[in-house]
Amino acid sequence: MEENVRIVVYHARQCDPKKCTALKLKRHGLIRVVHQIKLLPKGAVVLNPLSEKAFSPEDRPRMEKAGLVALDCSWEHAQKILSAQMRLRRVSRCLPFLVAGNPVNYSLPTKLSTVEALAAALYIAGFREKALQLLSLFKWGHTFIDLNRERLEAYAKAKNSQEIVKIQKRLLGEHYQTSSMDKPLSGSSDL
Numbered sequence: 001m002e003e004n005v006r007i008v009v010y011h012a013r014q015c016d017p018k019k020c021t022a023l024k025l026k027r028h029g030l031i032r033v034v035h036q037i038k039l040l041p042k043g044a045v046v047l048n049p050l051s052e053k054a055f056s057p058e059d060r061p062r063m064e065k066a067g068l069v070a071l072d073c074s075w076e077h078a079q080k081i082l083s084a085q086m087r088l089r090r091v092s093r094c095l096p097f098l099v100a101g102n103p104v105n106y107s108l109p110t111k112l113s114t115v116e117a118l119a120a121a122l123y124i125a126g127f128r129e130k131a132l133q134l135l136s137l138f139k140w141g142h143t144f145i146d147l148n149r150e151r152l153e154a155y156a157k158a159k160n161s162q163e164i165v166k167i168q169k170r171l172l173g174e175h176y177q178t179s180s181m182d183k184p185l186s187g188s189s190d191l
Contacts, residue, residue: 012073101144
């Protein structure tokens with residue numbers, strides 16, 4: 001049986017509150033939202049697209065103990081925060097290659113909404129029910145899993161960050177081989 005994970009989102013108030021996935025999760029009581037970095041739980045795994053270490057199932061014990069954190073802000077703002085906060089950098093992790101299922105960035109690589117990032121981390125760490133619960137609040141939530149199922153399953157079988165990177169390289173090779181074969185050979189294109 002899955003244990004519960006404390007999920008906290010640092011929200012910088014930079015997005016439209018009506019479209020913000022983090023605020024919707026908060027309204028449903030699934031996460032805690034904070035507006036100050038000092039309120040983030042110490043030792044929690046921080047999802048950080050700028051981190052040099054890949055998120056992996058190896059991060060599960062830390063998540064169980066201290067929680068999972070997402071940063072709901074611009075990358076520039078995230079970089080400033082992480083530069084100033086050494087304790088956050090030590091436990092920050094970058095998610096492996098995934099594509100967005102949300103309507104704004106549909107099928108774009110790495111352009112995940114906050115709920116997609118949280119769900120991906122939960123899924124990879126073995127908290128699948130919790131990941132699906134978060135996504136179930138959104139009409140398009142199942143799309144994220146549908147688009148990334150093979151990747152998520154492969155990442156969830158990795159032992160550590162190094163294996164995640166190897167799996168990602170293999171999957172990216174397959175992704176781009178398929179993508180290049182899908183392009184028209186001649187004639188009409190969107191150029």
